Amino acid sequence: MKISVIGCGYLGAVHAAAMAHLGHSTVGVDVDPAKVEALTQGQAPFFEPGFPELLQESLGSGQLSFTLAPAPEELAQVDLHFIAVGTPQSEDGKAANLSYVEAALEMILQAIPEQRKAQASAQEPATVIVGKSTVPVGTASRLAARAAEEGALLLWNPEFLREGFAVADTLHPDRLVYGLPDDPLAARAGQAALDQVYAPLLAEGIERLTMNYPTAELVKVAANSFLATKISFINAMAELCEATGGNVTELAEAIGYDERIGSKFLRAGVGFGGGCLPKDIRAFMARAQELGVEDAVSFLRDVDAINQRRRDRVVSESLKALGGSAQGKRVAVLGAAFKPNSDDIRDSPALEVAARLAEAGARVQISDPQALAGVAARHPELVCCPDPYEALEGAQLVLLLTEWSDFLQLDPLRAASCVAQAQIIDGRNALDPAAWEAAGWSYAGLGR
Numbered sequence: 001m002k003i004s005v006i007g008c009g010y011l012g013a014v015h016a017a018a019m020a021h022l023g024h025s026t027v028g029v030d031v032d033p034a035k036v037e038a039l040t041q042g043q044a045p046f047f048e049p050g051f052p053e054l055l056q057e058s059l060g061s062g063q064l065s066f067t068l069a070p071a072p073e074e075l076a077q078v079d080l081h082f083i084a085v086g087t088p089q090s091e092d093g094k095a096a097n098l099s100y101v102e103a104a105l106e107m108i109l110q111a112i113p114e115q116r117k118a119q120a121s122a123q124e125p126a127t128v129i130v131g132k133s134t135v136p137v138g139t140a141s142r143l144a145a146r147a148a149e150e151g152a153l154l155l156w157n158p159e160f161l162r163e164g165f166a167v168a169d170t171l172h173p174d175r176l177v178y179g180l181p182d183d184p185l186a187a188r189a190g191q192a193a194l195d196q197v198y199a200p201l202l203a204e205g206i207e208r209l210t211m212n213y214p215t216a217e218l219v220k221v222a223a224n225s226f227l228a229t230k231i232s233f234i235n236a237m238a239e240l241c242e243a244t245g246g247n248v249t250e251l252a253e254a255i256g257y258d259e260r261i262g263s264k265f266l267r268a269g270v271g272f273g274g275g276c277l278p279k280d281i282r283a284f285m286a287r288a289q290e291l292g293v294e295d296a297v298s299f300l301r302d303v304d305a306i307n308q309r310r311r312d313r314v315v316s317e318s319l320k321a322l323g324g325s326a327q328g329k330r331v332a333v334l335g336a337a338f339k340p341n342s343d344d345i346r347d348s349p350a351l352e353v354a355a356r357l358a359e360a361g362a363r364v365q366i367s368d369p370q371a372l373a374g375v376a377a378r379h380p381e382l383v384c385c386p387d388p389y390e391a392l393e394g395a396q397l398v399l400l401l402t403e404w405s406d407f408l409q410l411d412p413l414r415a416a417s418c419v420a421q422a423q424i425i426d427g428r429n430a431l432d433p434a435a436w437e438a439a440g441w442s443y444a445g446l447g448r
Contacts, residue, residue, distance in 0.1 A: 001025070001079045001196060006104040008035055008066065010166060010275075010344070011132060011159050012084030013044075014051055016066075018170040019082075020058035022200050027074070028066040039066045047343035047370040050167040075111035080128045080193055083108075084159075086275075087133050087283070094282035095290075101133050105143055109150040120151025122185035128193045131156045131179075134220050134280055136287035140179055140213035155179060155190045156213055158220040163274065164341030175207045179216025224280045225300060230265040231272050232306040238268035238447025239309070248447030249429050268447045270353065270401055270427040271310035273338035275346040278304070310446070314353050314399065314427050317444065319360070321397050321423055327361035330420065332395035334388055335402025336368035336375045343370035345378070350401030350427070355379055367391035369406050392418035403430040412439030 001024045005016040008030035016028035030036050038045045042056045058064035067074075075081070085100035112126045120126040129152055131140060144154040156179030161169045178194050180187040191210060195202060202208060211219075238248040248268040256263030272278070281300045288297045322329045331354075338348035345351050348371075358364040358381045366375060367388040376384050385391035388407060392398060392415055400407055408430055416422045416439050423442040424431075433443045 002077055003027075003080050003082065003197070004029060004070070004075060004078045004108075005082045005084055006107070007083065007085030007100070007133070008032075008039060009084070009086060010046060010048065010163060011161060012082070013039060013046075013055070014048065014161065014166045014170055015082060015084055015132065015159070017051070017054045017058045017064060018167070019197070020061060020064035021054060021171065022197075024063065024197070026058075026064050027070065027078070028064070029070055030066070030068065033068055036066045036068045047341075048166050049164060049341055054167055070111075072111040075108060076113055076116075078127070080130060080197060081108045082130050082132055082157075084132045087135055087279075089279050089282060095286040096134075096136055096279075096283040098135060098139060101131070101135060101139070101143070105129065105146065105154075109147065109152060112150055112152065117151040122153075122183055123189050125153035125186070125189060126151035128152070128190065129154050130194065132159045134158065134224075134276070134283075135217060136283055136290075137214050137217045137221070138287070138291075140217055144181060144213065153181070153186055153190055153193075155181075155194060156216040157194060158216055160220070160223065163339065163344055171201075172204070173201070173206060175209055176201065177216050177219050178208065178210045179213045180210055182212060221280050221284045224277050225284055225297070225303075227265055228272060228277045228281050228307070229299070229303050232303040234266045234268045235271060235310050235447075236306050239306075239313075241447040246447070249445070267429060269310065269429055270314050270349040270446065271307040273347040273349045273352075274342075274344055278307070278347045311349050311352055311356075313446065314349075314401070314425065315356050315360075317425055318353070318357060318397060318399065321425065321444070322362070325361070326357050329362045329397070330395045331357050331362045331364050332391045332393075332398045332419070333357075333364055333366040333382075334368075334391065334398065334400045334407045335404060336366055337371040337402050337404075340402055340404045343368075343374060345371050345374045348402075351375065351379070353399065353401060353427070354382055358382055365391040365393070365395065367407075368402065369404055389414065389418055395419045396421040396423075398424040399427055400424065400431060401427040403428040412436045412441060416440050 003024045003026045005012045005028045008028045020026040035045045044052045083104045087096040090097040116126040140156040147154040180190050241248040252266040288294045333354040335350040354364050365383045367385045372384040426445045429445045436443045
């Protein structure tokens, strides 16, 4: 098939390269000239394991290209368009900003030849458009009505990518969700189009789930809200452990044996961040309020609040360890990205804690294997150290806030020889307390 992918961020760039890998002639479209140039040269504009190899392979096959401003006649030749642009939180509130999605849709619709619009039917639409962006429930139905005015068919195919695993999650997903229109003929045409796109994946036996637009939209935000709830639940238990002398790590292990609960996402710490979970649960709450059913998701306010409190907790524990004041003190922060195997610093708990300590007067020396370029651009007040041992030099307090394997493999004895004061706060409960204490460190976990 001839495919376009509008928007080449984490989602779109990986999706475009994956579509080419599956054998489709694919063009990626983005408004950022630097990003388009980098992708065209086979250079990933962000860190994602396995993506550079997939990108170069797809470019080398001749099946993949990128463009800044596709000509209408070029878009008119495309069989199926994916919309993979961002839906950031709006500046005036928590609701999602849908302007990029709407602009992408209009660009596609305006490129459809008039003759094809006139001949369009439910069974043979003028073009097929597939939304992948995370949007508030009800968006797809509204956009589908606009698309139908031009003879186009809109489908919704939410993504479930995990940063750090995006390539595997695209080429080997655990399920494919199709949001289809209510009209049976249009739904059949839409399913057939997506089946053609994903034929190699369906041949592997990957589950295909068909549903209406609102259900497909809710799958993504419901999944993210559930994960956020599970993380905040164990962090709430960490607060209770801190108040009672319990050990949240042992508590999580014990309840994780219950197959109804499971052990995943039960590691207490400084909380979640990134470009999805925080934004999506806030947008979900905003949409529920618009629909008049805010009480149905009111618990998400507590989920969000617990998550923010964990950052406050790390800051307060840091100030206590520094004798009540950060002024003039050296603090080493290990981690800037919101999670390991990513360079994404959006809403990163690690970076927020580092910035708050710097604002309180500390000299913050921060290390991260991939995210320092972004840190330097946004937080010039932080001292960026590519080598973690360099970040430790002269520190009176060390914070582990992103559990990169580079940091988990640090030698506690060597680390102790670098610092002025051997005290560490393990904001991810990822280190071996006994090993660090044996090397002379004062160790503190969260909820331990």
